[in-house]
Each structure stands twice: as structure tokens, then as C-alpha cells.
Amino acid sequence: MANARLLDAGCGKGRYARVLLEHEASARLTGMDISEKMLEFVGPGICRVSGSLTELPFADGAFDGVYATESLEHAVDIERAVSELCRVLRPGGKLAIIDKNAEQWGRLKTPAWERWFQRKELEKLLARHCRTVRSEPISYWEDVAPDGLFLSWFAEK
Numbered sequence: 001m002a003n004a005r006l007l008d009a010g011c012g013k014g015r016y017a018r019v020l021l022e023h024e025a026s027a028r029l030t031g032m033d034i035s036e037k038m039l040e041f042v043g044p045g046i047c048r049v050s051g052s053l054t055e056l057p058f059a060d061g062a063f064d065g066v067y068a069t070e071s072l073e074h075a076v077d078i079e080r081a082v083s084e085l086c087r088v089l090r091p092g093g094k095l096a097i098i099d100k101n102a103e104q105w106g107r108l109k110t111p112a113w114e115r116w117f118q119r120k121e122l123e124k125l126l127a128r129h130c131r132t133v134r135s136e137p138i139s140y141w142e143d144v145a146p147d148g149l150f151l152s153w154f155a156e157k
């Protein structure tokens with residue numbers, strides 16, 4: 001979709017937003033993060049906004065697409081953060097969340113505070129706000145087939 005309004009929620013240094021813009025130059029991308037230090041690294045052509053996943057500083061339906069890669073796990077109130085991601089999505093808009101799979105907990109050396117998600121857990125939260133929801137294993141490196149460590153949840157509002 002040309003000129004799509006896209007939100008990278010918890011964008012960090014904006015590595016995914018940068019690649020997205022390379023593939024779709026017409027996209028109107030916003031990178032939002034709680035850390036202003038991280039936002040300093042976000043590249044040109046991407047609007048930078050400081051804010052929290054649990055209180056997104058955007059109007060209802062402001063985006064055609066929203067994605068959150070390895071950021072939802074850091075939101076203290078997951079239910080609220082999912083609700084916020086869906087709120088700022090327009091009806092018919094698409095959402096993708098990429099995070100680690102709780103069934104694989106123990107595979108990495110992980111600090112106790114880190115939060116990994118059950119497939120059904122996020123599917124249920126998303127289904128409260130979206131018409132369609134699905135999830136699938138996703139690769140995390142070019143030459144690694146999806147092996148269940150990372151999952152992607154897809155939803156359409």
C-alpha cells in the first residue's frame with residue numbers, strides 16, 4: 001500500500017524501520033521508543049516520537065500498520081500495551097508482534113525479568129480488539145529456518 005502510515009512501536013535504534021523504508025520508499029514511518037537515547041540513532045526519513053507502549057501518544061486509528069519487534073516483552077503491563085497497539089490501528093489495519101516463545105524458555109541465558117509469551121496468550125489478547133489473529137514461528141537470521149524460538153503474531157483489526 002502506497003503512503004502507508006506505519007508505526008514501529010519500541011523501535012530502539014530503528015533497524016527495522018530503516019529496512020522497511022528501503023523496500024517501500026513511500027511509507028510514512030514513525031519510530032516510537034521510551035528511550036530518547038535510542039531515538040537519537042533512528043535514521044533519516046523516519047519520524048521519531050518518545051513515548052510508552054502502555055500510553056501511546058497517538059490518536060485512535062492513526063496508523064495503517066503497527067509492528068513491535070522484541071519490545072512488547074519490556075512493557076510492564078502487557079494487556080494494556082496490546083490494547084494500545086490495537087487502538088492506534090485503523091479498522092482494517094494490520095499489526096505484527098515479534099517476540100520470544102515462552103515454550104522455549106531456557107534456550108538462552110536470560111535474565112529472570114525478561115518476559116516471553118505463550119502463543120495462545122497473545123492470540124487471546126489480540127482477539128479482544130482484532131477481527132483476525134494468527135501466529136507462526138519466524139526466522140531470526142537469514143540462514144536459520146524458523147525453529148520456534150521467535151514467534152510472530154499477525155492481526156487485522
Ligand SMILES: C[S@@+](CC[C@H](N)C(=O)[O-])C[C@H]1O[C@@H](n2cnc3c(N)ncnc32)[C@H](O)[C@@H]1O
Nearest residue numbers: 010011012033034035052053069070071074075
Ligand atoms: C530489545 S530492544 C528492541 C528494539 C527494536 N524493536 C529492534 O528490534 O531493534 C527493546 C526496545 O524497547 C524499548 N522499550 C522498553 N520499554 C518500553 C516501553 N514501555 N515503551 C516503549 N518502548 C519501550 C527499549 O527502549 C528498547 O529500545
